[in-house]
Amino acid sequence: MALRTGRTWFGQVLRRVSRLQGTWSRRSSSLLCLSANQEQDLEVCHRDHQKAGEFHRCSDSGVHRDHSHRSAPFCASASRRCPHGYPHACCAFPGNPRGHEPFGRRFLLAMKRQNVRTLSLIICTFTYLLVGAAVFDALESDFEMREKEQLEAEEKRLQGKYNISEDDYRKLETIIMEAEPHRAGVQWKFAGSFYFAITVITTIGYGHAAPGTDAGKAFCMFYAVLGIPLTLVMFQSLGERMNTFVKYLLKRIKKCCGMRITDVSMENMVTVGFFSCIGTLCIGAAAFSHYEDWSFFQSYYYCFITLTTIGFGDFVALQKNRALQKKPLYVAFSFMYILVGLTVIGAFLNLVVLRFLTMNSEDERRDAEERASLAGNRNSMIIHIQDETLQRGRRRRQPYRAEVTDLQSVCSCMHYHSHDFGSSGGGMGGLGCAFSHQNSFSSQLNPNQYFHSVSYRIEEISPSTLKNSFFPSPISSVSPGLHSFTDNHQLMKRRKSI
């Protein structure tokens, strides 16, 4: 399902973010460009890029492409197509014109991305905590002080009014505190237990009722160990289904409305997701403010705290008027609301956040492949093209070998542009570099679909696996095509892993 980033500012934001990531990836991938191939390539590469910033002059012609210098022209041509602002990053050679860099240094520089990302996330979170703490302090401290004084005065007054001694008061206090959960009704009959079980496995954890017995506590722990992952996976699964369905609906709507572009972009999805979250919260707020006699704002706050699974417990539904025992319909509604609401939120998280959770792992994987290809590669990692049918022009006569390695270094900034290639048939379109191969390959096919769909399948064929190629030449002409897809898609896939 091809999602194209839109052209509005949001789409551009997304593209910039991905380009930033691409920059990072290029930093390390460019090392491949340096080290993967013959030294003459390097020289040309380096020569071409010595003129920093003048990449636009690198020619895209096929003239000096034949038989040599694969890397450079690709870098050059791609850099020309690189989005504004990042030409130098497209083939960011770290200024080392020598040949193969020491293995260790490559790793260091390649590893850095995940570590940099992790470190910056940690710093971000700490800063966020500090800022939050300061703001909460400013907002709540005064009120707290005043309330405390008031309540203590009230306490004194009552103590005096009823002539209760200090010790007696403590006893009274203890009793009242212990009786607090019972105020709201029977908590552990089936309905209440079900409510409690929901708060455990969804990790909401109000605390309005907590297991009093030790056996209950122990069982609660075991229950959570199994239940929480099950629930996480379930909500993500259901959320993904929801997203797919919404995507389908949107597409139909777009078709019905007779719009020209019926593809559902990421922007569309995010907008719809966001509004459905707000809608869910509002519905809940309206319902609970009616049933629980809270203000709309308080109900909204309750729904928000519940559906983000924070679950303070300052506001808890089903605690008034023995609702758990007496109002089965309202109880059922509450449970359904919580579960459905969590699904909607889960769908939104699946859409927006899940890809970031796997980022480090995918980078790690890519680094491993790069290392493997470096380790396994003395010379060509693949094969020279020999199949005449694949050649559509001089441009396509280059070996695929360099392409594969260069793809990563060159095309990570490109892949989003690949979305925009639309129906550019066989030409270079807006693609640059190896996309031309794919196009030439599939010129009789629908390039859009083919590109998006087939390539995914053959993803992850790292060049190294074909190093000791057991393929005689006819095959070799076939398989490299795969590789151009592969690496493109590996990169593409990373970005839009939905």
Next chain:
Amino acid sequence: MKRQNVRTLALIICTFTYLIVGAAIFDALESQKETTQRMELDLRKEELLRTFNLSREDFDELEKVVLQLKPHKAGVQWKFAGSFYFAITVITTIGYGHAAPSTDGGKLFCMLYALLGIPLTLVMFQSVGERINTFVRYLLHRLKKCLGMRRTEVSMVNMVIIGVISCMSTLCVGALAFSHFERWSFFHAYYYCFITLTTIGFGDYVALQSEQALQTKPEYVAFSFIYILTGLAVIGAFLNLAVLRFMTMNAEDEKRDAEQRALLAHNGQAGGHINCSIDPASPSSTPSGCGGGNAVGGSGGGAASRGLRNVYAEVLHFQSMCSCLWYKSREKLQYSIPMIIPRDLSSSDTYMEQGEAFSNPLHSNGCVCSLQRHSGISSVSTGLHSINTYRRLNKRRSSI
């Protein structure tokens, strides 16, 4: 499509069953005590009312005041230390509720704060968790080397075992510390740590609430914060290891279905009529037949593209038939084809170890489905594709 729907439905049913079973067991465990405790408290309350000659309304008033004073009794909650504690409970979604914003402005800010903070924290913990996993894998690899073991790859089982052990020990360390500082029993402290680190956060046990700890014991406060965040990172690492791949399963299947559809469309387009459908559920459809039919029926493309189509068809066949068998045999394959299983945790190490020892990839025997080979191209490329498919499938399953 079917697989994702089946999976989703099965998960929903599982979860509901789990909830019902849990509710029944909690009922059995707690109901009794609840009723007895309730009766007891009622009696004591009556007694007190009589002693002090309080009416119902008076008592309610008193009750209200006492309950409202409860958080204040535990100390100043909203000075910087307390606010930091609160901010942690918000963005990690623990949410004890020991302190909750009373002002409307506080509530509003809390919501906005959570909106941005929760995804940030999720991503951060997964990121750190993945780094931890990578580091542990590296250490284990070195350890295995030092011990002179023959196979130095780190398997998934190793990682899971280590993950479980580290989670347990994190909980134990916290339990010891908190049982000492808060004067809880070890079991209650363990329960507290567990409820905290799973971000449930009931609030029945909350650290830093006795003896004005937030204001008077800065080291203990710092320890608590660091413990919570580190513990969450360890749990996050384990989740990253064990659970994250399952959360992306549906999406990956969806992607694969899209590819299949595209391929079908493309086959139909270029090769005349193709009436074999590649249905993941039915092993009877052999795309090699489709591919063969394609080749025979004449196609618009050249030999290469036809061969490519054959090849792709076979990939699909592999994928559609072998996914369930694949997972079981992955562990075995890991040793026989170390090169080809980069998705496994041992990936980087494996490559480093055996980059040059590229053993026979066609030995890959993880998939037990047999495939008829029709042409020279397909027989060789099948080898290629078996690798691909394995990697692809492997990747699907172990997409850490």
